[in-house]
Amino acid sequence: MKSLFQAGRPVLGEKLIGREEILEKIIRLLISGHSVVLIAPRRFGKTSIVLEVLSRIKAQGLFTSYVDLFATPTKRLLSEQITESVLLNKKLHKAFSNFRKSFSSMMQQIEFKQTIEDFEFILNFAEKNQDELTLLTKSIDFIEEFTVKYNQQIICGFDEFGDVEKLNKEEIVKLFRSKIQLQQQASYIFSGSQESVMNKIFITSKSPFYRFAQVIQINEINPDIFKKYIREEFQKISVSISDDALGRLMKFSKGNPYYTQLICQHLEYFIISAQKSNIDIVNVNEAIEDAFWSEINYIEKLWEELSAGREQTQVLISIAKDTPSIYKSLDLNQLNVSRALRKLKTKGVIRKEKQLYCLIDPMLKYFIRKDILKWDTPECV
Numbered sequence: 001m002k003s004l005f006q007a008g009r010p011v012l013g014e015k016l017i018g019r020e021e022i023l024e025k026i027i028r029l030l031i032s033g034h035s036v037v038l039i040a041p042r043r044f045g046k047t048s049i050v051l052e053v054l055s056r057i058k059a060q061g062l063f064t065s066y067v068d069l070f071a072t073p074t075k076r077l078l079s080e081q082i083t084e085s086v087l088l089n090k091k092l093h094k095a096f097s098n099f100r101k102s103f104s105s106m107m108q109q110i111e112f113k114q115t116i117e118d119f120e121f122i123l124n125f126a127e128k129n130q131d132e133l134t135l136l137t138k139s140i141d142f143i144e145e146f147t148v149k150y151n152q153q154i155i156c157g158f159d160e161f162g163d164v165e166k167l168n169k170e171e172i173v174k175l176f177r178s179k180i181q182l183q184q185q186a187s188y189i190f191s192g193s194q195e196s197v198m199n200k201i202f203i204t205s206k207s208p209f210y211r212f213a214q215v216i217q218i219n220e221i222n223p224d225i226f227k228k229y230i231r232e233e234f235q236k237i238s239v240s241i242s243d244d245a246l247g248r249l250m251k252f253s254k255g256n257p258y259y260t261q262l263i264c265q266h267l268e269y270f271i272i273s274a275q276k277s278n279i280d281i282v283n284v285n286e287a288i289e290d291a292f293w294s295e296i297n298y299i300e301k302l303w304e305e306l307s308a309g310r311e312q313t314q315v316l317i318s319i320a321k322d323t324p325s326i327y328k329s330l331d332l333n334q335l336n337v338s339r340a341l342r343k344l345k346t347k348g349v350i351r352k353e354k355q356l357y358c359l360i361d362p363m364l365k366y367f368i369r370k371d372i373l374k375w376d377t378p379e380c381v
Ligand SMILES: Nc1ncnc2c1ncn2[C@@H]1O[C@H](COP(=O)(O)OP(=O)(O)O)[C@@H](O)[C@H]1O
Pocket: 006, 007, 008, 009, 010, 011, 015, 016, 017, 018, 019, 040, 041, 042, 043, 044, 045, 046, 047, 048, 049, 221, 257, 258, 259, 261, 262
């Protein structure tokens, strides 16, 4: 049986909860010709939002395109993805993909031949040694040329845009900026999880995209909306969940989309295999523990990276303990503490909430409390 809860893959339609206002705002901006930037830590739901936005816009009859920069490690691949996703609007993407593999077979297909006549640059893809930057430049131009030809508006999603770092960031960001600002019929939605990289591209006054796009920060999902959703999902299999249990789950996850879903998935496995019909606080504690073990590789790797410096380690531990005054609590030079705090903030590991620093990843906090501080499991939540 398919799980009630999805953890990992993007969620769409009814499975995407708590984002209605943001979705409507983004769609309004894009359709009126503005561009948008979504910034949030990994697994906060950026891809889900981008895909849902594009799907709703497509349903209104506009053109859309979606490219994930995580999956395009070279300029050539990025150019191919851009071109293919634009052609998809006229269902020519398959023909294009076959064309890349076998040039001659495609030239026989009438409809594709016609497209090539209109957009000769596509022929460049038949050449293995074609200059990659030229291809990319032309594929960005192609976005607008294609929409002008069909007299349409297009909304383009560039997911994990911070990954342009892997290519030649400066060159590509400048290229995008110079092309996009002149386009009349295309709007863009960029998303990214590396806060520091996204800041450098879009937010700081020296950034190439400064004031170009509306920046939207994505946060956790409202816990009340999540609670209602979880209760209703479990009701579908005639399982009830107590208020205490839900409270415990939210105390841990604070509405973090991925971990909340992951824990619910573990709860669901457990409840089905144990043939129980109600979920209590003990079950939630166990599900958190199960989720912790399923994420252990990731968390350990993260900890290894973060705890490389002594100051950073001590600051993280102090934050994990919910210490009210980090500076006072540590026997460290104030300057070093402030440097560690700044580094952790730019990496998107901590943030300030009501004057207090806290860890953004609840599983990292759980790990530090449990494995480093050796607290008893129930106190780790
Ligand atoms: N709006 C949402 N409603 C419910 N679950 C969500 C939502 N957004 C994200 N999730 C959960 O988080 C996971 C990761 O979402 P995704 O969109 O891939 O995040 P990102 O692109 O920021 O890494 C999803 O598989 C799902 O479990």
